[in-house]
Amino acid sequence: MDKRQFWQQKIIQFFHDPPGKPFVGFRGAGKHTDLAKRLFDVFQTSNQQRLRYFIKSFDWAAAGADRPLVTTPRLKGVAPIKVDWRKGDRSFITHPLAPGFQLMLPVPPSTEVQPRDVEDGSPEEEESPRPWESLRAEQQAIAQKLGKDIGDWNDDAQIQKTYVRLWRRFRDDLVDRRIVRSALAGDPLWAEMPAETRCPDHSIWDHLKVTTALAFMKPHWMFKPDEWSKDHWDEGAQEPWLLRMSLGPTQAFIAESRTSRDLWVSSFLLADLAWHAMEPFVEQYGPDCIVYPDLCGNPRADCWLYEHYRDALADEANPGTLAAVLPNAFVALVPRGGEDGHLRRIEDLTEKAQAAVRERWKTLADIVESWITGIRGDEEKPDRHWRKTWRRQHGQPPVYCIWSAVSWSPMGHLADAASLRGRALPVQAEGFREAAPDKAAQAQRDKVTIAARRERLAPWVPKETWAHYEWAREVYALCNLGFHQMERGFDYALTHH
Template sequence: MTDSLWQTKLAAWIHDPAEKALVLLRDPAGHEGGTVRKLRQQIFPDGIPAAVKQHIHPADRWAAAADRPQFPQDQDGGRYQKWTQVNFAEQPILKHPLTGEEYDLKKMELEPAQLKAISTDHFQRFIVRDNGAVDWKKTALAFWRFGPESPASDLGALWQLLPADTRVPDHTIWNHLDLTSAFASAFAGDPEHNPALLAMSFGPVQDFIAQARTTSDLWAGSHLLSRLAWEGLKVICEQLGPDAVIFPQLRGVPQVDLWLLKEVGLPEHYFDGADWLNRQTDANPLFAAALPNKLVAIVPAALGVELARQITDTVRAWVKEKAEATLTELLKAAGVTDAPDLYAHAQITAQLENFPEVHWALVPFAPLARETGQGVDVKELEAAQAPFRPVGDRGFLDGDAWKLLSREMTVDGARFYHPNPGVLYPALYDLLDRMQAAAKAVRPFPQLEQTGYRCSLCGEREWLTTDREQLALPPGERQERKTLWTSVAERKPSWARKGEHLCAPCALKRLWPSLFVREIEDLLDRDMRRYVVSTHTMALATSLWNWLQGHAGKTDIMDRDVGKLASQIEGATERAALPRKMADELRWGQYPAHVRRIAERLPAWLDTLREAEDSVDDDALQGVTGSIEKVLGQKPEAYYALIMLDGDKMGAWLSGDENYSLTYQDTWHPQIRAAIAGKFQQADLQSYAKAQRPVSPARHIAISSALNSFALHLAPYIVETVCKGKLIYAGGDDVLAMVSVDDLLPALALLRLAYSGVFPTGDAADHAWRLLGVDDGRLDIRKGHVRLRDRLYRVMGREATASAGAVVAHHSTPLGAVLRQLRDAEKQAKNRGDRDAFAIRVLKRSGGRVELVSRWFGGLDPAQGLESTPIGMLLRLQEALANPQLSRRVAYLAQTWLPQLPPPDEFSDPALYEKLLADNLAYQFARQCQGNDKPRANDLGRGLGKLAVALAASPTKPEEDRGAAPDFIRDFLAVAEFLAREGRADSGKEFNRHD
């Protein structure tokens, strides 16, 4: 794009100083005096060109209108009415954009002059010059990327959350600058100065990811889709800048930073200390799959169709290029000479012709919403949306918000509100959403004609072959006839297991880890060690951790058994990839070399032994197993867990459904709210204050930023630093993670709590951390915010919920089957649990299965404490059952006596039924408990009985799926009992400590 576009973006970026809110009322120079003037002088020494300037003011107005229709800045004389002034330095209050909760920053000590100096210095650092002249594009991108990074340690978290407007402190100055810049470039890029919303999605997602044989495949499927989404997003970033993308938010995404450094050419020192530049293992954030498969952007209307086409072509060409690179590698490995007429080339072309599937929709502002001078004309919008809505339903245009927003409003003779097309964002977004759904329903992609046997991973497409005839070979004959894949399997077993024959997309997925490592090595010019933790290692992590912590077995190197095991393992040269927490523990902890060697090599060694089972004689294997058990003090753990969590009702959050939006006054600073409530009896103003606030781009940015904080920072910390786990995918509102079985419950509970930014407070917080058993991994979570290290992340807030499915499986259970169960469990949590729920399934190797579906917190507020909530009860039961004083028989016995109880409908008074269950459980728990813990066991049993009755009474969808109280008791006990088995839970400590 031209210089003028980047100039426009840059001018938009400096139209307001970052510190505006803090100096607004204290600075005699006004907010446009200091930083803005200085930056303007340096960036535009001859003044901002008229062609650029014309777009800044309307863009600012549209952005402000979309985000805070009230309190326009352009009143006659530029003075605000006295009553609209907020002294933010005295009362620095932020509002959570999705809940309206107040977040008090405490009184601030910084003087305006000091702040301006800090801010000006900060931005000057990011002016990029080329031979003395300002590089418009680089500077605009550097401002976008690094402006919100805190310039001084005493400003801390405040800088990142600086409000755009102190009267409506629910969105940041960064949101406002991004949006102004996005509108400005959309105006500048269109001959009619007309912006449009563009939505795109890439697929298929679920099936592509779930077709996985190993955790490496699982990771590769997710990462490949995320990487591919970036190829599409990059088209927009290069032409219009990353701020044009509303969803997902791109600031701070490592893949985007890599682009800024390597392709845009921002100076390397801007990225000093970035994890993705330094980590040489796949703990490097570039290996995290972080971008969702859909996007929404503000683009010039005239460019929209062309952009959609370019993005489609780009992502498909990219996939094809990678598939060809895959084939090259496979041929090399198999020792086959490449030739243009090899059948595999034709297969790649055919199989990837429509891969990925792309759906898009484009909605321009004009002519749908046209500014007339008096207001906004929406006739065209009505006509355009009619085919996508039920007859007679005009959606946003029928609502109270539009009744108020469609006309001007004055207060005290001054203009309080004046409509412009920016306020129609909700209606345009709704139309976009409906158009895209309609496009998806059409499915214009024909089925490919396929012959012969199919790919062994997906079962859908032909497998890649150099010789078409071979497709007819039954699996048994392929070895003899030497296919491409039998050769690869011999020489490169990590690319193809014995017998495996893969199609183009599946082969690309299989080789993606190798291809991506090379891509990163070339870009960063350093070696990368790539690995994925296997399900077997993840299972063993539980035992190894217990052992390292001294909870079990013996680590004394003088011990004969330890010495023997260490020497047996000596020959195993391979080190297994360990979960990050364990790898860090071994790196920083004080462990003798013997112990370290056992921990690092045992998982790979066991794998080797298992694979060689046929050739090793049973006695030798038994001997080895015996010495492992002696050292670890228990049988090595064989189960691990997978978690799939995602946000509930994301569609409703994004469309601003009534239950998911705030009133205008909820988002106002308390001083403004009080002034309006007390001073004005004006009817339209009062109803305005109480009206539901429609969605806005800033609200979408707030949602998208909250999800980014969760996916990029909090979920990785919880899964990989607090727990022994491996994050496989975290992007948008979705998380897919593997954890060790002892960390399943804490990982689930923490992910859920961090998603909303809710945690018990005061004494209850200490209890909660102890109950979770991860006391040293504490996070500061409250009021929709999470503080991690020195950063404050704004997350979705207390009204937002998430549901999770979890599966506990034996490490040798086929992964495909486990993933199917996982997806079912997650659906079950959404449906039967009626959302805000979790579903845990334990798949026993023997074939049995136990499961529990429950709301996370029942009807209780988790801020008050976790202990009585369902997830808290499950944690307590797990602890109690791991305690040798309480016999695990209590769980089996319940299964025999529960069915003998009279059903609840035989009780005229429900309280009597509750008492019967609670008394019985209390009695059974106390009876099965030895020693001095009887009273506590009694309480636990009673609590479980009451909770089960409460859960059975809570609503479910569908109705008939409602569980009865005894079912809940049985399921809670069955799951807790399994998780409490030897070595899986930290036995006994917590049970004794709680009081």
């Protein structure tokens, strides 16, 4: 995968779902795929060779990671699982830690509703308000605005710049469109738009971030596991990995503070060094590859955008912060890398990150040294040899980088969800719940797949946590095995752990 293909795929995956997807579920609103295609076409009006969305494996993996999908079989008398988060023309957001409290999000009435065709002599009446009309118009306006200044769609740097602007501004521009009409500072409906109406516990922006971060992944079909398993699920350089890097020792570094000013400076220094550790990953794969913390709207990340991608920020933006807005650790979703194209080896990027931390510390130490020299003035003072002591003490940063990475592998294909069932109690004999003779061969293959997954993930996780996940996994698999497997999504939390 070369650089242009990588950044083009990120743009394609960004438009696989429209931001207002939940409001396309109304009768007469059309399909969300139609709206997504419309937004993508509006965005790339200047592109002579239109990009198209075909590969869905990125979305499947991200969807499985975002939420566990519970679906009930379509049987007579069985009601589908449904979560009501809309009340008329209003939607609401709540939180498990605040039961009974709801933040109501008004949806403006449509300005595009046309009168009905009425017979002569009958009272003229208009259609009932359709909230998706105004939301759809807002999405199209933003997509058109962000795509109108794109020059050469075949230029690597231009495509990268285009994606970064899309990632940073689409949500904010939607939020700001109704800032005057909203009682709140901005529009919380666009800021917190759910990605899934059946499980509205995360926003569409969280889903899009993981989907675009996986743009490097090897395309394949979830429902054709036999073709994929021929290569033993080998994805090579395009295999997704979760990487965690931290700077430490944090407490020992901050504990050297003697005043509140020292405490602030030490925290700010750690945040600054953490950013420079992230920067090689951000430059190579985009800011969305950082799963934690979220960099969209982060003041430190905006300072970097202001310097390198000015168009990614609003015209009036002037980012800056005096706060330590980054933790001392981050988690990135990156490819294994190693091929000749754009995908770099994880080891190479981590070495580059550690070198960036050392270089940043040296730069800061040199700035302070120059400041001290300016205050002292005369170099012929008796204690002029302080420079040697200073450089010896600050030749290396007082913190070091630690990193670990683990592959986010597919769960492996199971032919029957019943294969997940084992003995219900330890006292039950071996062979309990064994498969029927005609399914014994397939059940044995499923057990090999289950054992391989357990060997790969169980050592990382406490036994109690593993048991809870396995119990939950059986429930989801029995509801809908195809949705549950979703490439590798259900194992995202275990891999992250």
